[in-house]
Amino acid sequence: MKETTPAETAAPKPTRARNRRGEGNRLRDDIVSAATELLDETGDERAITLRSVARRVGIAAPSIYPHFPDQPAIMLAVVQGEFAELGRELRICAEQAGDDPRDRLFAICEGYLRYAREHPERYRTMFGGLWMPSLGDSSVTEADLADLGLDTMELLIGALSECVATGQSTSADPGGDAIALWLGLHGLAHQRAVTRVHFWPPDTGDRIIASLAHLTAT
Structure with a gap:
């Protein structure tokens, strides 16, 4: 007998009205x-x-x-929607930070960590929780997966490039350093999610940003 999940046995919503x-x-x-x-x-x-x-x-x-056509396609749409929402939130963070490139970079990074903290289940799924579709057995293609989060990465690269242009960063490779910065942020977000007792200093996020972005002293 097939085992059902709690979600499947829960009472359904009333029958949905037909679309106009x-x-x-x-x-x-x-x-x-x-x-x-x-x-x-x-x-x-x-x-x-x-x-x-x-x-x-x-x-x-x-x-x-x-x-x-199948469950992986639904999950792909969920993940795509969340990456789009993350991008929107980070753009708002950057706009609200003002014109200073350093402030904008910090705002984007802090917004990223905040999103991970406020939406832990969505964040975990976005970065490969249990949702790992078999490309040969589903409607999800390799191109679908390759594009996930691309706009967010471009936003991070752009912010770091602005810091370089204004002398606030000594990075010689903004693209590569932006990827390293994201990996640092992602690692911190993950540890915050899985570690109950935080042994690191409260300014760890700032240290990661300043170090991996090669920011100059203020």
Whole structure:
């Protein structure tokens, strides 16, 4: 007998009203939102199945197929949406920091760490939690995965390049150093998520940013 997950046995939402003409994309958005909600509630990508998502939306599972051919395609849409949201939040952080390149870089990095702290389940999934689709057995392609987070990385590279241009960083390779900086931030975000007792200094994030971005003394 097939074992069901808590998400699949939960009471379904009332039957969803049919979309009006011109609202076909609304169901797709509802499916992605439902999958994201399940991820937040369960913390487990395995709880996101066609059946559990359909029950959450209030539709029959076959109604998903015109929008998503399989579960990995739904997960890809969730992850793509979260990377887009992360990019939006980081751009806002940069804009609110003002014109100083150093302040903008710190704002982007701090916004990144804040996003990871406030959305731990989504963040873990974005960077390869249990969601690791088999490319030969799903609708997800290698190109789909290669593009994830590209705009966020470009934002980080741009901020570091501005610091170099204004003499606030001695980096000779902003692209490579931006990747190293991201790896440092990602490592700190991960440790904050899995370590209950933090033994590192409170300014560890600032040290990582200043060191890996080769920032000059103020």
